[in-house]
Every structure is written in structure tokens, then in C-alpha cells.
Amino acid sequence: MPILEIKNLTHTYGVGTPFRRSAVEDVSFAVEQGEFLGLIGHTGSGKSTLIQHFNGLLRPTGGQVLLEGKDIWAEPKKIRAIRFQVGLVFQYPEYQLFEETVYKDISFGPKNQGKTGDALDHAVREAARLVGLRDEQLEKSPFELSGGQKRRVALAGVLAMEPKVLVLDEPTAGLDPAGRENLMANIREYHRNKGTTVILVSHSMDEIARNADRVLVLKAARILMSGTPAEVFARAEELLSAGLDVPQITRVAMALRNRGVPIDPAVYTVEALEKQLLALKRGGAPC
Amino acid sequence: MSEMIQTESLRFAYPADEGRKPVYALRGVDIAIEKGSFVVILGHNGSGKSTLAKTFNAVLLPAGGKVWVEGMDTLDQNLLLAVRQRVGMVFQNPDNQIVANVVEEDVAFAPENLGVPPEEIRRRVDDALKAVGMDEFVTHAPHLLSGGQKQRIAIAGVIAMEPACIVLDEATAMLDPMGRREVLSTVHRLNREKGVTVVLITHHMNEAEDADRVLVMHDGRVDLDGTPEEVFSQVARLRHLGLTVPDTVDLLDRLRQAGWDVPLDALGAEDCAAAVAGALKKG
Structure with missing residues (x-):
């Protein structure tokens, strides 16, 4: 049974007004336990509307959201419990920090979950450790920290609730290259060690290419493509005509094919392209 | 006089908490930005690149050294308005500037x-x-x-x-790829058609590909300075500075280490493919 299943989901804004518009239309897919799913689509494709359904912030105007096989809206009064199970980290989450100390800020979620005493302390420290915050930083004001560190605090606040599904909306936007790589390494490690399902929304094709097991591409409220990164990026021309980017290496591979160099369309990383080129040079068949 | 902006031994420190020593964000920067040029400034967080940009239109004033805008000293109070009319700034968050x-x-x-x-x-x-x-x-x-x-x-x-010069301080950081392309093509056109000097500060290495000149800031100083081709071929140095190189350069670097005769400075996907295909044909 998939951990999260979206069935024929439709969300229409402004029903009964002249501004009626479907941001998500008849979208269906399933996410397996422990999967790392990438979600791509440019601004206005319906990504943000879609992910706000995963933990019941928005209620579908049509279709269902199933968490572990159960419709999350079966009992609307219990929707709060769903929010602890599906953790949503918004864009620029550092703007949502509010407490006096980092420790208090991280503990807000688990405290509301009903955790107290040692269990609460453990959850906070474990989450802080996962995002690479040091013990002495826990007593600081979150507002004294750098942008990248603030973002870690906000992420830890969600991890401390130990969600079954972690949804990240552009977690690395605005960070420098080293900051981006560090944060993604933390998320990968968390995913690997805890086996938590991760859904990553990103504009960066390179980030999706490096991290996701499977990629969903949204366009104009619908799913345009779904598959492994290799399958999706092999359809580079389609992605480009949909106004999306492709990894830079995919562009190089395309340009090489145009020059008659037989590069496998599924190649999208530097390592894979290097390997194929070295094999070609040796006169061997591309692997 | 063909310099838009010139700095000499420029130093700047943000005020520190009581009892602590101020930390210098700029520790001696000497650069000259030519009129009509398109200059990209790179550097990791805390390298001083945004601080440097803010001295260009006297949002921040030098704590040591000088900044001249078209020959006007930014420390001269009487010239403040004139300086700010010559150099315009665009910041990161669109919602904060409207x-x-x-x-x-x-x-x-x-x-x-x-x-x-x-x-x-x-x-x-x-x-x-x-x-x-x-x-x-x-x-x-x-x-x-x-x-x-x-x-x-x-x-x-x-x-x-x-203004004669526009400084964009990570103005594309919060945008999606399409928004980023819109902004970049706009500033490139202004530079080309109206001769506006552009100083673009960014974390996105690929935005530097089409610049006339790239400056890399590190620890309050200019660490690398040259054409995009010259700067990005310094693979080891860039990595040491906590920056990534474009994937094209990474690929060429790996192939060179495997003994291929390819240049390091083919930044664009097309150029990179041409270089690689050429090296393959040579056998």
C-alpha cells in the first residue's frame, strides 16, 4: 500500500465567481513508503496548490487524498492529526521563526503534538542534530543566525514532529552553492537513516536529478510526465517546449547527439556522461 | 574618464556588539569597473559581495579607502544624491521594493x-x-x-x-527559471542597447557565462578577476572557495584528467559539445 495516494484530485479556486480557475485538475499518483519523489513545474503549474492538499491545508474540490489508505477528509475534525504525519516545509521557512531561542522554536511542533519532558527534549535535539545545528546554537535567538542556519532551524521544527512524509517546497532557494549542497546532504542523510518518504519541490533540475528516485512534472494543473530522472530527462525537448529547464549535462548530451555522437538520451549527470565518453573514446560500445 | 566605479583599498566593517571587535566584511578592495561593461560578482555567503555592491551607490560608506562613482567620492555628503542617481540598485526580494x-x-x-x-x-x-x-x-x-x-x-x-549603472544584488535568487531568464535578458539588453553598466551579484554560476568580466570575492577581498572563461577554468581554486563550477567545466576537467585534449573554457552547452566532439574525432 502506498503511503500517500492522490486520486483524481481537482482544486478549483473561486467557484461561483468570474475568477474560477482550476489550479489542479484530475491529478492521480501514488507515493511509496521511503520514496524520494521530485516535483517539477514552473510557477503557476499548480505545484503549491497540490502540496497543500498532502496535509489537509486545502480540501480537494474533487477527488481524494489517501494517507496509508485512509481518506484524510473522512473525519474532518481529525485533520489536525494529519498535519503531524505529513510535514510541510514552505518556501523561505525562516520567515516563520518566532520564538526567543532556537530550542523553543524547534519544540513548538512536538509540544503541540503532546510531547513533554525527555521525549520532547530528545525530539528537539535529534532534529537539531539532523540538520547540523550545534548544541550551543540551541540557546541563541534564531534571529542572530545566518540565513542558511535559520532555514535549518525551520526545517528542524518540522523534523522534530517526526512526520511520515516530509514535503519540502524549494528548500535551497536563495542559498549559496555550498549552503545548497550542505542542506541537501542533511536531507539525503535524514531520508536514508529514517526511511521517511520525502517529496521535494524544486526549480533546480540539477537538484532533482541528483536526489530524486522518481520525478513528476506538472504543467498547467496536470501531470505532464512521471518516471525516473533518466526517463524524464530523456524527453528533454518536451521539457524545454513546456518552458522548463533541463540539467545542463542533458543540454550537452543533446548537442553531442546533434553532432552525431551516440550518447544515450538517459544521461543527465556529469559522471554518466564522462563514463560514456570515455567508453566511446576507447572504441567500446556505450554502456 | 572611462571608469564607472572605482575603489581603492576599500574597507568596511559592520558595527559589532559592545565589547567585541568589529568584523571586516571588506578588507582592501581595489577594482575599476569600466563604463558600459557587464560585470558579475560571485562569492559564497559572507564573502563580502553584497557589502561591496552597497558601497557602489553609497548605501554603505567606506570605513577605509575610497569609492568613486564617475569620479565622485561617495564620502562627500554634497555628492550623495548625485551618486545615487547615477547608480541604481535592485535587491533580492521583489515584494520589498515595490x-x-x-x-x-x-x-x-x-x-x-x-x-x-x-x-x-x-x-x-x-x-x-x-x-x-x-x-x-x-x-x-x-x-x-x-x-x-x-x-x-x-x-x-x-x-x-x-542611471548610468545598475547594480543587481541577487535580484534573481527568489525567481523561478523563467523569471530568472526574463530578468537576465532584460539587463543584457539594457547593457547592449543603452550602454548601461551592469553589476550583477549572483549565486548562479551560469548567469556569469555571458558577462564581460567575473569577479570572485572571498573573505572581503577580490580573489579571482577575469573573463568568464579565465575564471571558470580555475576549477580547483573555485572549489576551494566553496563555489561550484558549471557542469560543463566539471565534465571538461574530468576529461582532461583522463588525458583528453579539450579546453577548460567552453562554458556553454554548445561550445562544450563542440569541444568534446572534436576531441573524440581526433581519436
């Missing part, structure tokens, strides 16, 4: 404050919106526009001042 409820009023804000006559304001606003490709949106409400469109309005607001 002041009016209608696009044309927002763009008119600076010229109104400069006391430009009304007919002249009309002309400048129309021209500025045309220059950023937003002339259809004259009477729109800015908050209903996309991020890329809002940044273009912010740029139009700067252009309406008719």
Missing part, C-alpha cells in the same frame, strides 16, 4: 522624488516599462504579477531615474 499600488506609479516614484517635470516623468515611465518589456502592464496592480515581472518593474523603477 511601493505603489499601480505599476506606472511605482515606476514614477524615483523621478517624482527627483523633481522631474510631469511630461518628462510620463516619457520616462513609458520608456522604462518598454525597456523591460512590461508596457502592457502600465495600470496593473504589482501584487498580482509574477516574481519575474515584479523584478522587471523594480528594474524599470531604477531605469526611470536614468
Whole structure:
């Protein structure tokens, strides 16, 4: 049974007004336990509307959201419990920090979950450790920290609730290259060690290419493509005509094919392209 | 005089907490930015690149050394307004720089404050919106526009001042790939067609590919300075500075280490493919 299943989901804004518009239309897919799913689509494709359904912030105007096989809206009064199970980290989450100390800020979620005493302390420290915050930083004001560190605090606040599904909306936007790589390494490690399902929304094709097991591409409220990164990026021309980017290496591979160099369309990383080129040079068949 | 901006032993420190020593964000920067050029400044967080940019229009004043804008010393209080009219800034968050409820009023804000006559304001606003490709949106409400469109309005607001130089401080960081392309093509066009000097500060290495010159800041100083090709071929140095190199350069670097005869400075996908295909044919 998939951990999260979206069935024929439709969300229409402004029903009964002249501004009626479907941001998500008849979208269906399933996410397996422990999967790392990438979600791509440019601004206005319906990504943000879609992910706000995963933990019941928005209620579908049509279709269902199933968490572990159960419709999350079966009992609307219990929707709060769903929010602890599906953790949503918004864009620029550092703007949502509010407490006096980092420790208090991280503990807000688990405290509301009903955790107290040692269990609460453990959850906070474990989450802080996962995002690479040091013990002495826990007593600081979150507002004294750098942008990248603030973002870690906000992420830890969600991890401390130990969600079954972690949804990240552009977690690395605005960070420098080293900051981006560090944060993604933390998320990968968390995913690997805890086996938590991760859904990553990103504009960066390179980030999706490096991290996701499977990629969903949204366009104009619908799913345009779904598959492994290799399958999706092999359809580079389609992605480009949909106004999306492709990894830079995919562009190089395309340009090489145009020059008659037989590069496998599924190649999208530097390592894979290097390997194929070295094999070609040796006169061997591309692997 | 062909220098737009020139600095000499420029130092700057942010005020420290009581009892602590101030930390210098700039520790001696000597650069000259030529009029009409397109310069990209790279560097990791805390390298001093944004601080440097803010000294270019006297948002920040040197704690040591000098900054000249078209020969005007930014430390001279009497020249402050003149300096700020010559160099316009665009910041990261589009929502923090829009002041009016209608696009044309927002763009008119600076010229109104400069006391430009009304007919002249009309002309400048129309021209500025045309220059950023937003002339259809004259009477729109800015908050209903996309991020890329809002940044273009912010740029139009700067252009309406008719500055000689525009400094963009991570102005594309919060935009999606399409918004980023819109903003970049806008500033490249302004640079090409109107001869506006552009200083672009960014974390995105690929935005530096088409620049005339790339400066890499590290620890408050200029660490690398040259054409994009010269700078990006310093693979080891860039990595040491906590920056990544474009994937094209990474690939070429790996192939060179495997003994291939390819240049390191083929930044674009097409150039890179041409270089690789050429090396393959040679056998």
C-alpha cells in the first residue's frame, strides 16, 4: 500500500465567481513508503496548490487524498492529526521563526503534538542534530543566525514532529552553492537513516536529478510526465517546449547527439556522461 | 574618464556588539569597473559581495579607502544624491521594493522624488516599462504579477531615474527559471542597447557565462578577476572557495584528467559539445 495516494484530485479556486480557475485538475499518483519523489513545474503549474492538499491545508474540490489508505477528509475534525504525519516545509521557512531561542522554536511542533519532558527534549535535539545545528546554537535567538542556519532551524521544527512524509517546497532557494549542497546532504542523510518518504519541490533540475528516485512534472494543473530522472530527462525537448529547464549535462548530451555522437538520451549527470565518453573514446560500445 | 566605479583599498566593517571587535566584511578592495561593461560578482555567503555592491551607490560608506562613482567620492555628503542617481540598485526580494499600488506609479516614484517635470516623468515611465518589456502592464496592480515581472518593474523603477549603472544584488535568487531568464535578458539588453553598466551579484554560476568580466570575492577581498572563461577554468581554486563550477567545466576537467585534449573554457552547452566532439574525432 502506498503511503500517500492522490486520486483524481481537482482544486478549483473561486467557484461561483468570474475568477474560477482550476489550479489542479484530475491529478492521480501514488507515493511509496521511503520514496524520494521530485516535483517539477514552473510557477503557476499548480505545484503549491497540490502540496497543500498532502496535509489537509486545502480540501480537494474533487477527488481524494489517501494517507496509508485512509481518506484524510473522512473525519474532518481529525485533520489536525494529519498535519503531524505529513510535514510541510514552505518556501523561505525562516520567515516563520518566532520564538526567543532556537530550542523553543524547534519544540513548538512536538509540544503541540503532546510531547513533554525527555521525549520532547530528545525530539528537539535529534532534529537539531539532523540538520547540523550545534548544541550551543540551541540557546541563541534564531534571529542572530545566518540565513542558511535559520532555514535549518525551520526545517528542524518540522523534523522534530517526526512526520511520515516530509514535503519540502524549494528548500535551497536563495542559498549559496555550498549552503545548497550542505542542506541537501542533511536531507539525503535524514531520508536514508529514517526511511521517511520525502517529496521535494524544486526549480533546480540539477537538484532533482541528483536526489530524486522518481520525478513528476506538472504543467498547467496536470501531470505532464512521471518516471525516473533518466526517463524524464530523456524527453528533454518536451521539457524545454513546456518552458522548463533541463540539467545542463542533458543540454550537452543533446548537442553531442546533434553532432552525431551516440550518447544515450538517459544521461543527465556529469559522471554518466564522462563514463560514456570515455567508453566511446576507447572504441567500446556505450554502456 | 572611462571608469564607472572605482575603489581603492576599500574597507568596511559592520558595527559589532559592545565589547567585541568589529568584523571586516571588506578588507582592501581595489577594482575599476569600466563604463558600459557587464560585470558579475560571485562569492559564497559572507564573502563580502553584497557589502561591496552597497558601497557602489553609497548605501554603505567606506570605513577605509575610497569609492568613486564617475569620479565622485561617495564620502562627500554634497555628492550623495548625485551618486545615487547615477547608480541604481535592485535587491533580492521583489515584494520589498515595490511601493505603489499601480505599476506606472511605482515606476514614477524615483523621478517624482527627483523633481522631474510631469511630461518628462510620463516619457520616462513609458520608456522604462518598454525597456523591460512590461508596457502592457502600465495600470496593473504589482501584487498580482509574477516574481519575474515584479523584478522587471523594480528594474524599470531604477531605469526611470536614468542611471548610468545598475547594480543587481541577487535580484534573481527568489525567481523561478523563467523569471530568472526574463530578468537576465532584460539587463543584457539594457547593457547592449543603452550602454548601461551592469553589476550583477549572483549565486548562479551560469548567469556569469555571458558577462564581460567575473569577479570572485572571498573573505572581503577580490580573489579571482577575469573573463568568464579565465575564471571558470580555475576549477580547483573555485572549489576551494566553496563555489561550484558549471557542469560543463566539471565534465571538461574530468576529461582532461583522463588525458583528453579539450579546453577548460567552453562554458556553454554548445561550445562544450563542440569541444568534446572534436576531441573524440581526433581519436
